[in-house]
Amino acid sequence: MRDHKTIICRCEEVSLEDLVRTAESYRCSSRELKLRTRAGMGQCGGRTCRALVDSITQKCTNDSTPHDIPLGYQAPIRPITFSIMGEKKDE
Amino acid sequence: MIDVIIVGAGPAGLSAANVCAKNGLKVKVVDEFMKAGGRLLGQLHEEPDGTWWNGIEEAKKLSEDAQELNVAVECGVSVHNIKQEKSYWKVYTTKGDFKTRALLLATGAAETSLPIPGWTLPGVMSIGAAQVMTNVHRVRVGERGVVIGINILSAAITRELQLAGIEVSSMYLPGKNIVTEDAAKPLSTMKSMLKVASLAPSKLIRLGSYFMKYESLQSLAVRFYPKNGMKVWGMPVHLRKAVLEIVGDKKVEGVKVAQVDVNGEPILSTEKFVPADFVCIAGGLYPLVELAAISGCPFQYIAELGGHVPVHNENMKTPIDGLYVAGNITGIESAKVAMKQGAVAGYSISMDLLKTDVNIEDQLQQAINHVKQTRNQATIQFHPDIHSGREKIHASFKNTLRTDI
Numbered sequence: 222m223r224d225h226k227t228i229i230c231r232c233e234e235v236s237l238e239d240l241v242r243t244a245e246s247y248r249c250s251s252r253e254l255k256l257r258t259r260a261g262m263g264q265c266g267g268r269t270c271r272a273l274v275d276s277i278t279q280k281c282t283n284d285s286t287p288h289d290i291p292l293g294y295q296a297p298i299r300p301i302t303f304s305i306m307g308e309k310k311d312e
Numbered sequence: 313m314i315d316v317i318i319v320g321a322g323p324a325g326l327s328a329a330n331v332c333a334k335n336g337l338k339v340k341v342v343d344e345f346m347k348a349g350g351r352l353l354g355q356l357h358e359e360p361d362g363t364w365w366n367g368i369e370e371a372k373k374l375s376e377d378a379q380e381l382n383v384a385v386e387c388g389v390s391v392h393n394i395k396q397e398k399s400y401w402k403v404y405t406t407k408g409d410f411k412t413r414a415l416l417l418a419t420g421a422a423e424t425s426l427p428i429p430g431w432t433l434p435g436v437m438s439i440g441a442a443q444v445m446t447n448v449h450r451v452r453v454g455e456r457g458v459v460i461g462i463n464i465l466s467a468a469i470t471r472e473l474q475l476a477g478i479e480v481s482s483m484y485l486p487g488k489n490i491v492t493e494d495a496a497k498p499l500s501t502m503k504s505m506l507k508v509a510s511l512a513p514s515k516l517i518r519l520g521s522y523f524m525k526y527e528s529l530q531s532l533a534v535r536f537y538p539k540n541g542m543k544v545w546g547m548p549v550h551l552r553k554a555v556l557e558i559v560g561d562k563k564v565e566g567v568k569v570a571q572v573d574v575n576g577e578p579i580l581s582t583e584k585f586v587p588a589d590f591v592c593i594a595g596g597l598y599p600l601v602e603l604a605a606i607s608g609c610p611f612q613y614i615a616e617l618g619g620h621v622p623v624h625n626e627n628m629k630t631p632i633d634g635l636y637v638a639g640n641i642t643g644i645e646s647a648k649v650a651m652k653q654g655a656v657a658g659y660s661i662s663m664d665l666l667k668t669d670v671n672i673e674d675q676l677q678q679a680i681n682h683v684k685q686t687r688n689q690a691t692i693q694f695h696p697d698i699h700s701g702r703e704k705i706h707a708s709f710k711n712t713l714r715t716d717i
């Protein structure tokens with residue numbers, strides 16, 4: 222009802238309505254839902270919407286939650302600067 | 313090379329650090345928050361026996377012990393990657409990279425949100441953020457607010473806000489949509505509040521212990537739940553009203569509230585505006601497992617533990633060599649349980665690294681028993697079936713080893 226006004230991914234401004242429509246038309250995985258809508262691909266790395274995107278996928282496809290984490294994590298798990306990433310020093 | 317690196321200076325991480333250091337290991341703890349103590353720093357509540365649980369005091373004790381034992385605790389440092397090398401772990405932080413023989417992940421929990429229209433407005437925050445602002449930073453979150461989401465966590469923190477002199481005018485359910493569905497149903501909300509704890513608003517409990525016995529009475533209780541809410545600590549808790557939208561121009565100005573039927577569906581003709589200058593959203597907690605996920609550790613989804621958790625056994629060991637877990641990363645429980653789990657991890661690591669000492673084995677066994685005792689006596693339980701969740705995860709560890717052979 223008010224789903225077009227409900228933002229799920231703040232960084233990429235994806236609404237609940239967009240996500241539900243996409244999940245229902247493609248019956249897809251969380252990963253595909255993310256790639257199709259860009260939800261979870263913004264600068265926070267999905268730290269707010271990851272669980273929400275997963276739950277939308279599950280409810281739309283009627284699947285039970287898998288044991289493997291649906292939306293995989295990748296390093297770096299925090300936003301860091303290129304200079305930190307490029308650092309080669311040990312200890 | 314360091315003996316043990318611990319990610320997270322919460323009750324689990326600090327307890328583990330202190331045990332390792334007592335056994336003579338060289339320990340380093342890193343935490344991205346500016347102060348050690350983790351979620352303890354926000355906690356203040358009255359136990360059923362009338363004593364107070366003061367998290368700041370508990371954190372102080374743990375930190376002082378750590379200092380005495382020469383544990384290096386570094387705050388304001390994030391771990392952004394970990395990698396297993398042949399005989400050690402490499403830990404990548406925002407302040408340098410380190411090698412360690414054993415790695416303990418004690419990263420705690422994160423909050424689930426309840427997305428409703430307007431929740432991106434300034435002045436809307438998670439209930440945990442309100443707790444940190446109030447009890448850690450001592451900043452007033454606002455003059456008069458509402459809480460959305462009725463659960464053990466929001467009940468506890470709302471009380472803390474009140475004690476700090478901040479007015480919370482009401483607690484409501486979230487407006488129902490595909491994501492908030494479970495938290496938006498009056499009956500299931502009431503049931504979970506009844507089961508979880510003595511900390512739950514006392515009136516609900518008193519009413520509850522009566523209704524608990526009879527399924528049919530529970531739905532009656534929800535059907536006839538007072539329209540003006542039930543007052544708890546002077547504040548109405550509304551199991552039959554939901555916030556449909558948070559409104560405001562540049563920041564929160566209030567919420568649109570409507571009565572809901574027993575299934576959580578709003579009765580639109582009853583919609584009303586309630587003024588507020590802050591809104592707290594409380595959707596519950598889930599284990600924060602990012603680092604475990606990139607380590608290659610297998611996972612299990614266990615609802616009783618709060619979501620996906622890394623496979624581990626009672627010794628807090630994962631199936632991956634040199635990788636340990638403790639605290640809320642293994643399942644959502646109270647701070648007291650997290651502390652005891654931390655001690656277990658500490659003995660477990662000490663035993664593996666020092667190998668010879670039989671003495672430690674006894675202490676490890678004792679520490680495991682302490683976890684169980686503490687769990688049985690817990691006044692705050694986030695999930696009523698925590699015991700079955702624990703059994704499931706420990707069984708999965710055995711299965712993982714079996715399939716490896």
Ligand SMILES: Cc1cc2nc3c(=O)[nH]c(=O)nc-3n(C[C@H](O)[C@H](O)[C@H](O)COP(=O)(O)OP(=O)(O)OC[C@H]3O[C@@H](n4cnc5c(N)ncnc54)[C@H](O)[C@@H]3O)c2cc1C
Binds near residue numbers: 344
């Ligand atoms: C908002 C909130 C309120 C709570 N209120 C209560 C309560 O009132 N009573 C109660 O008993 N329990 C409460 N809990 C449950 C709480 O999680 C436990 O009480 C306990 O604090 C768990 O201990 P822990 O050591 O596992 O994790 P935490 O205490 O959460 O500590 C984990 C630490 O790890 C750090 N960390 C995480 N990831 C990284 C990284 N990548 N790099 C560096 N550092 C990292 C964090 O900064 C944090 O300090 C609450 C939890 C939350 C989230």
